[in-house]
Amino acid sequence: QKEVEQDPGPLSVPEGAIVSLNCTYSNSAFQYFMWYRQYSRKGPELLMYTYSSGNKEDGRFTAQVDKSSKYISLFIRDSQPSDSATYLCAIGTQGAQKLVFGQGTRLTINP
């Protein structure tokens, strides 16, 4: 079993839709959680990071963490064609520097 599981998609939605992206993880030692966006032939770009259960909002993006279920989500409201990219969840343990990434979900927003 992989430490972090992420549905690779692809996911295709119309412009303006609410998008939900999810990851599950197996190690309860994981303490901090990140979402990165990656455009083709570019490096991952940090979108959100959080260390606690609950919701964290930044503009159109909301990150949600449920440590009891070992489940994290990223919601994108009012999705735009420019949001079309691969979204990666990344998880780390307290004090450790290695990030464990999900496989990435390829998202397309159709105009």
Add this chain to the structure above:
Amino acid sequence: DTGVSQDPRHKITKRGQNVTFRCDPISEHNRLYWYRQTLGQGPEFLTYFQNEAQLEKSRLLSDRFSAERPKGSFSTLEIQRTEQGDSAMYLCASSTSRFSNQPQHFGDGTRLSIL
């Protein structure tokens, strides 16, 4: 631009050759990381430095791989006797230890193609 810089962006080489990649981190970041990403997969951790000290290495980092950060600033990743399976995107990231659990910021990677 004060982001993480990687050079070259793309390297094509024949099997068996040695290659070296360079990473320049964000200037105030003392931690530097190398990851490898293959098509359709998330990045996989290879190694990490705090200042000039290499503090962790993945089992993925075989004896053919070596990374250095001699002055605690830029880093190099060398692959000796390249193999077909080394074809991947090599990503560098940096962060600061000034505050705990700071996120890692990535460069745009070096894409390695082995002929």
